[in-house]
Amino acid sequence: MKVNRRAQVTIFVVIAVVIVALASVSYLVVKNKESDVPKTPEAAAFKTYIDGCLKDSLEEVLIVMGQRGGYYNLPSNSLNDELSVGFLDYNVPYYLNEKNLLAISKPKLVDELRKGFEQKAKECVDNYETTLEVSTGRITSQFFLEEDVVKAVLNFPITLLKQEDDTSSTVSSFEVEVPIRLNAVYENAAEIVILQLADPYNICIDCLDAIRDPNILVTGHLINDNTIVFELADYSSQVRGDKQSDQLGPYMYYFAIKYIDWSCDNLPSDIDDYIKEECDLENQLVSEIKNGQ
Numbered sequence: 068m069k070v071n072r073r074a075q076v077t078i079f080v081v082i083a084v085v086i087v088a089l090a091s092v093s094y095l096v097v098k099n100k101e102s103d104v105p106k107t108p109e110a111a112a113f114k115t116y117i118d119g120c121l122k123d124s125l126e127e128v129l130i131v132m133g134q135r136g137g138y139y140n141l142p143s144n145s146l147n148d149e150l151s152v153g154f155l156d157y158n159v160p161y162y163l164n165e166k167n168l169l170a171i172s173k174p175k176l177v178d179e180l181r182k183g184f185e186q187k188a189k190e191c192v193d194n195y196e197t198t199l200e201v202s203t204g205r206i207t208s209q210f211f212l213e214e215d216v217v218k219a220v221l222n223f224p225i226t227l228l229k230q231e232d233d234t235s236s237t238v239s240s241f242e243v244e245v246p247i248r249l250n251a252v253y254e255n256a257a258e259i260v261i262l263q264l265a266d267p268y269n270i271c272i273d274c275l276d277a278i279r280d281p282n283i284l285v286t287g288h289l290i291n292d293n294t295i296v297f298e299l300a301d302y303s304s305q306v307r308g309d310k311q312s313d314q315l316g317p318y319m320y321y322f323a324i325k326y327i328d329w330s331c332d333n334l335p336s337d338i339d340d341y342i343k344e345e346c347d348l349e350n351q352l353v354s355e356i357k358n359g360q
Contacts, residue, residue, distance in 0.1 A: 110236035124187035139183030212250035
């Protein structure tokens, strides 16, 4: 059997290139990790503080977003009766105002998370008391809404300079996660909106119970004649109710739906047939009573 030596040489060259490339990547990864290790006790203490502060900050941002229907900073034009409604101490956005779909999209939800978390990360640095000279670089972040947690990967170059001996240390890579099922809660809220879009004239309680996540308690609070604030309490998520307490509770998420108000005297043309039949029977009964039949 003849052997194609040229083909053999080509294969060996390709393998060699791959090995060199992998070695280079491994070297860079190791080098980056080594460069991110605090070089002084002061820098190590700072890194420990930042790790804890970032975790608390991520949880705080998610709690605020739950209170505001997925927003960290509500849009300025949302503070009107058509886009939001007051509930408890919160301003809750409408996800559906009659037939007008206003629900926050998932990309926008993640963007709100990014903006809130990066803002809090900068506050963590600003609030740290130290004699070191602290300088920061550009911050970037990625978020992963996983099954049981929200994970944040942060690149935030922070350089600490000790002026006495002119030594410096830089930390930049941070990873934090909190046990909050933001994705599951958001998806459950979206299902409720889709259900309501199918019938904007009524709230089907049995239907809501059928589509809800088994670990999420859905409660509807009637605000006025045709507005309901939905409260989603996820008991699979664990959050602190108070900064001063270690007591944990469910993750809370709020949004509002305004369904179309109607009466038998003013029935919409596209309302369900069974409602039309009920109104016809009601009108017939009223007519019979008036006529003394």
